[in-house]
Amino acid sequence: MYLQLITQRSVKLELTINIENEQTLEIENRFDFNVLYSDDNKKCKAVLNCEIRCKDNSDILHISAKNEGVFNCEGIEDEDDKKQAHVLAYTLLFPYVQNTISQLSVSAGLPPIMIEMAKIDPDTVKVK
Numbered sequence: 001m002y003l004q005l006i007t008q009r010s011v012k013l014e015l016t017i018n019i020e021n022e023q024t025l026e027i028e029n030r031f032d033f034n035v036l037y038s039d040d041n042k043k044c045k046a047v048l049n050c051e052i053r054c055k056d057n058s059d060i061l062h063i064s065a066k067n068e069g070v071f072n073c074e075g076i077e078d079e080d081d082k083k084q085a086h087v088l089a090y091t092l093l094f095p096y097v098q099n100t101i102s103q104l105s106v107s108a109g110l111p112p113i114m115i116e117m118a119k120i121d122p123d124t125v126k127v128k
Contacts, residue, residue: 001084003044005092008033010100011047012066017108026055028036029115032127035086041076045069046089050097052113063113065100069093083122090120 031050047068054061105113
């Protein structure tokens with residue numbers, strides 16, 4: 001099984017910051033990720049939506065980035081292959097979202113926020 005990232009782009013960016021003076025914030029990271037395949041399984045489009053927020057109050061800090069990537073696919077024959085491709089597509093698209101969030105935080109005058117890559121078990125992936 002093989003995936004090649006053809007193109008990726010940011011499709012939605014949101015930033016809300018209402019931090020007064022110096023504050024220490026506890027932040028949380030949430031994400032959702034979906035992959036849609038062409039009928040012949042030769043291409044797929046992956047969408048990664050990542051959200052960073054202050055745990056106590058999302059009005060203080062909220063950063064959201066949604067990126068999509070288009071991939072060439074080879075060797076996807078069944079549902080198990082799609083599960084593996086899902087994990088690989090996430091691995092290939094994640095650095096772009098991570099960079100976007102880091103750049104947004106720095107542009108807003110904050111230290112760079114570096115989110116960690118989620119560990120996705122292919123057995124937990126639901127193929128639609």
